[in-house]
Amino acid sequence: MSKKSKALSLGLSLMLCLTLILSACSKNDNGNKDTANNTPANETKNNAAASNTDNSAAADNTAADNTEKPQLDKVTLKFVLLGEAPKDNEAVMAEVNKKLEADINATIELTYIPFADINTKYPLVLASPQDWDVIFGNVNYGSNASKGGYHEITIDDVNKFMPLTASATSEGQWTDARVNGKIYMIPQTFKELDVGTGFYREDLRKKYNVPEIKTFKDLGPYFQALKDNEKGMLPVDGSASDIQGIFGGLMKNYVLKEANYVTGFFPDDPSYTITGLFDDAFKAKFIDAAKTMKDWADKGLLPKNAFAQKTAASDLAKEGKSGYWANAFENYAQYSSDMIAKGWELGAVNNLTDSGVVMTRPATGNGFAFSPKTKNYERALMAIDLLHQDKAYNMLLAFGIEGKNYTLNGDGKLVVAQADPNPYPMYGAGWWSNNRDQWPPLESYTQQYIDTKKALLEKAAPYLLNGFNIDTTNIKTELANIVNIDKQYSAPIQMGLVKDVDAAVADLIERYKKAGAEKVIEEVKKQAAAFVASKQAQ
Known part of the structure; x- marks a missing residue:
């Protein structure tokens, strides 16, 4: 049961940066399923929870x-x-x-x-x-x-x-x-994996001798090979959220969806510090990811009409029109079967933390x-x-x-x-x-999927802030202003559509300040500290 906003969903109020590339994962109070989208029913199709390994010997008694x-x-x-x-x-x-x-x-x-x-x-x-x-x-x-x-x-x-x-x-x-x-x-x-996954055509990567794709930044040569050789297919095509999801994969951090990149955290940080665009280390990663996106956009590797595109990248990929799409890892098994049925081969790059850890959803x-x-x-x-x-x-x-x-x-x-x-x-x-x-794998699961999930589970670990949600009562006005700024000024940066990344980011931060972002940051830090203290109390 695939942290983005979740009838019953993987409702999680915390949003992964990469959550922009997840289709049905969001959070709700303490990391619980949001009951507005009926995700458990959807997970019946694409459930990735089965594995061969028992949790413990005692559990099988x-x-x-x-x-x-x-x-x-x-x-x-x-x-x-x-x-x-x-x-x-x-x-x-x-x-x-x-x-x-x-x-x-x-x-x-x-x-x-x-x-x-x-x-x-x-x-x-x-x-x-x-x-x-x-x-x-x-x-x-x-x-x-x-x-x-x-x-x-x-x-x-x-x-x-x-x-x-x-x-x-x-x-x-x-x-x-x-x-x-x-x-x-x-x-x-x-362990319920909380990882967004970028999917691509592994058969085409091999066909054009593109180096192995281990991180989202490695997608560049693959995109270039498709642009140079594949007629009728774009390296990546899809909606604005599909393209922003690639930016999220480059960032490797989590953001709190209510305040987008104004507040977030690094899952490798043992101090549980709330960070965001107003902190230098976070801003540096944001700018680096934005410059990669701009480089790809300038080379024609990213679509220019994503704001107008209503068809999702995953649907375009099924038609052979997009060489890349993304979704929650839960969809891996179905996509793998779909690719085999078409005579294609699936490739995947998972959004891990900087230290290679896979996040798990709150228990x-x-x-x-x-x-x-x-x-x-x-x-x-x-x-x-x-x-x-x-x-x-x-x-x-x-x-x-x-x-x-x-x-x-x-x-x-x-x-x-x-x-x-x-x-x-x-x-x-x-x-x-x-x-x-304890569940056996389904007959429809490919060995590729089974092996990939097993490897991810071996690296999977919880992170306390993954269950934190913002109480917006005292900052509703400021958050509404931030959302409007995101759409007009942050999204183009993430999609590589600005002329000067450094200038655009500086302008974005100033607009956030005028919108009351500093009040939001102060409130979120206070709430996060209280949340961590409540969890650690014995």
């Missing part, structure tokens, strides 16, 4: 024999999920409840909040805490937790009632879940919280432990019933049922917190 447990009274746990129940949900949950009753003498009763109703119905559910036990917690998690909407969870409780989760969850993931030093969610334990993007008035708190912890980390439960909830909703081929890859619509679509029933590291 089944529940301990009931004879080793004290007698437990039968309980029904009331779960609230987001979205809607698929056709085969009743059959799948019957299997889940059969196992759960045998393991911990509990069954689950489900209620769904439709995506379109989340903004109105989710608060109503929280206002009736006696009517539910467990809820998908990524909707305004930080705000709801700080207002007493969820039950506090202690590490002692986790160690006692959730042994699989205790083993599978990293300290960084628990830190993501802390609000003012306390935990109110069992977060996801899998609160997927997770469950508990009612502050639940009478079944301990049993709910035990249930989530099994549902998320026991592979038998995990596969049921994610893919349905083996032999009906999916099969495993001779290579151990997962083959999803071909019914249209699938009565239990992969990853489509609202259980987005299950440990994806």
Whole structure:
């Protein structure tokens, strides 16, 4: 579940510079999915979460024999999920409840909040805490937790009632879940890559003997080769945001979307310092990236009509009209299959940090919280432990019933049922917190994609500010002014369309100052410091 703005999306309020090249990744409160765009449904198509590696040996174990447990009274746990129940949900949950009753003498009763109703119905559910036990917690998690909407969870409780989760969850993931030093969610334990990816025609790179593309700056010779040799194809064509995304790839930093390049941070900075165009180091990177874009534009490698182009680069690439496009890494698997079907080969360059680290999304993007008035708190912890980390439960909830909703081929890859619509679509029933590291790869995944993802996961690491979002209450006017300046003066710089980069950047900064940027920077730094302190409090 692909930080840009996210019915349910990878809602993240922090925006990657490169986020300009992501199609559906944005953030919302504490790095959670924005419920306005229904991204989980979209991720059903392009989910890149599967891998061959189990998160831990313990996660693949089944529940301990009931004879080793004290007698437990039968309980029904009331779960609230987001979205809607698929056709085969009743059959799948019957299997889940059969196992759960045998393991911990509990069954689950489900209620769904439709995506379109989340903004109105989710608060109503929280206002009736006696009517539910467990809820998908990524909707305004930080705000709801700080207002007493969820039950506090202690590490002692986790160690006692959730042994699989205790083993599978990293300290960084628990830190993501802390609000003012306390935990109110069992977060996801899998690493969810937060990386934008530039895609290109690897077959054409090889055809024209272009050197290997390892960074976004390496795209220059490839663009030149296409301009010189490929008739009917532009090196890159697409909308303004597509072209600005290349600039973001050159920058390798994150920006806070509300204030664009006025505020941002370097993911390699252990001090969690808010920076931006008013700081010399950040400005130097901005100018360097802008000069690269201008050089490419002057050579005719970038389109001049991007502001008027309404067709996305990804669509133009499918037609063979653009040699480059970009999107979230989640789309890699689908693009790889699409290229093979056309007899082409896919190439990709991933937007890593300066030290080569791959960012991960906050662990609160997927997770469950508990009612502050639940009478079944301990049993709910035990249930989530099994549902998320026991592979038998995990596969049921994610893919349905083996032999009906999916099969495993001779290579151990997962083959999803071909019914249209699938009565239990992969990853489509609202259980987005299950440990994806246990999932087998899909049959449609190319080895190239599997190997690339594995390599990225080995480098992946969280960064605390990735879950930070600006409270715009006190700076709305200033931010509105900054947005207007961005469109008129910053975008042309990023797209290589100015005559003098240094002069244009100096003019941009002066306009930001007059718009109240310094007030924005001061407010954002204050909020970021408080956010970091609240996460680090023990």
